[in-house]
Amino acid sequence: MSKSTQKRNGITLIEVMFAMGVMLIGLLGIASVIPVAANYARQTLENDIGTVYASHAVALINSSKFLEPKDLVFVNDETTGLSSDYLRNRPRREPGNFPAAGFQVGTTPSFCIDPWFLNHALSYRDTSGSVNGFHAGVFPYYDSDYSPAVSPNATAMPTGDPNQFPRLWRVFPEIITGSPNLSRRIGGAIQSVFQNDDSLSMEFPDDPTLYPQQLAYTSQVGAASNIAVRRLSEGHYSWIATVTPSTSVIAPGAMKLSVVIIRDRVFVPHPSNPITSSSPLNYAVSADAESNPTNERLALVTGAIGFVGGLGGSVTIEASSDMNDSIKAGHWVMLSQRNFSAGQPAVHVWYEVNNVSETSPSTTFTGGWKRTVSLVGPDWPQADMTSLPTQMTIVENAIAVKEIEITL
Template identity: 30%
Template sequence: MTKRLRVQRGITLMEIMISMGVALVGIMGIMSLMPLAAVNLSKGVQADAVSTFGRGALHDFTAREMIHGDWIAVDNANQLFRLPEADARRTRASFCIDPLYMASHTAFAFANLPVVTSTADSMPYYNLSGEPAYSQPRMFRCAPPRVSTGTDKFPISTALAQHVFTSHDDLSFVRPNDRALPPVQTYNRINDTNPADAWENAPRLRQSKGRFSWMATVVPEIDNNATISDEFRRLSIVIFHDRVIDPAINQFAPSDGDQELLFDVILLGSGIAGGDVRLMTRPSRSGSADDLSELRVGNWIMLGGAVVPAVNGVFRQQFRWYRVVDMAATTSVMTDYNGTRVWTRDVTLVGPDWIRPEWLNYKMDESPEDNLMNYGTMRTQATWLRGVVSVLEKTVVVR
């Protein structure tokens, strides 16, 4: 007797449940990738904006001839900021052009003339009552003047600094309540001398968020004999995103502030292309353990160091920018030459060579004075400026 095969004319409930499970797993996998894709998309958009903004800042820097240090001079007429002087000579020292910072630290002094607080003209900022100034690398922080009337020279205003040194490409929009309508740009009225005029008759300027800003550092090149080059300068355009400037910082502040953090550096390698270094917190900085724990891969730090031998008793100082590409998972604790507990973290840097002999083999268990006297070495200092997202470097020639 032949057995007839029963032909199935549908699908079972078990097959439906298995198919639904496979589809659900696929949808959940796609949904889990969406936040990562959004983050990468945001990084890509930011990188494209930084590249465009950085090239524009470099061109603006060149067009305004800021590379010429002839105007970097100290005005002795009760003015604590650096301005162009008629008899100024070309500076052979490193300097930083940072009008946004200078404008935020402007006070009123003699005859109501605006001046800049005395420690704001150093980069990085430092507290007068903090660490000793011995062998600590600093550069001049300066800004172009706003106006000069006779012997009185006024520092740049915050509005003018924001106009020149911030981005205007990130336009500001307002979303209507009706989401079917497109966003509307926002405008500022310009030179509106008659507020009664109709809005359409007043000249307008597009508003921008200004989330990107820039400053510049200019460092003379030094050869192996510790002599300054009269022509070559290393120009670094430093790009910030959502930079925070604390105008309350002054020379009597209890610490060095939260936006320009200083660390001591131990070179763990040869210094070629940056390499592995150990960052150490300053004993005078309260809450310094949190500083290193907030450092992230992708941040930028600036190394600074003095060059031996000193020329005429003045140490030549050099500065280089580096990007953090790797770091230890946690911070560690060690003691310095005073027996004070400090926090450390090992990081890997990528950037120019840091290979001069006076920067290598510095011993943190001995004082800076003993290092210089016994070994001829100088302490390297790292400065972490919060908000830096990119640094564009170029060697320029000053004629």
């Protein structure tokens, strides 16, 4: 006798629960990759913006006088008491005409094209007693004998070899020099050149249920008052350029132009002592470590692996705990070292950050921090990075660098 069978008209509760579990696991998996995907999407967009804007900046530099040494000047901070002329300077008429304050080694100096930074009155140098490690007339804005082993706002800096750490003088076209009032009037024009104003100006409410709002100019005429007539724009991306002796082209005047794109650039913090006519280059910050700037930071390279074969390498960096330890993958840093050959120019090379380790206690500095950073870029042009001190300049939100070979 055959066994009767009954047709099922539904599914069991166990099957429903199992299906719900599979669905939830799938949804959680998708949700978990959304932040990662969003971060990669943002980096991709920034890389695209950086590449386009860097190409625009290179074209602007080539069509202007930014690469004419006879038309570039720098802040001359060798004397004090020159009334209220914040942009005191003397012309740089030929390569090597920078003052021998240890910021350059050799007769072919490196420099940084950065008029927007120099147009800020709250820039330049500390008092003549060198009470801290800052010198905003150079890039990065630290004295050449400053070591990341101590806080840059320390009231008593260690004395050492003034040529120990090479810097780049910040330069600007001679046309913007003069009185503070003239400098401030020209400031808007400088900003329009060095900042991209293609972004819309937005306000984002703290309440996530509310929509962002665009800012706009409004009409103030008759019945049309308070009607939006034109959207406001703002710039999130700006640029600077470093010009350093070429390490790949052997020819008189061969230099490497590196255009650096920076997102939401922050300048120096306000000094604790105001700039006055008797001390126009004063830049003494408070003793609070939180006052240390983050836009340009320094770390000492204490170990390096690789940098042979064009694939980059890894470095171990250490710094004082008073120096912010934030480094982001996808951003760019600059390594600087004195030349092994006496009288030859210092070495400055830009690298892209590929990966960063977690922070650990420093083994070199008491109370400092240490990180291992994987870098992508060219081979290091010298024998090693540790026989002579090598410093890493960390520029906050440096999202792209475009380099070309030029001749001055």
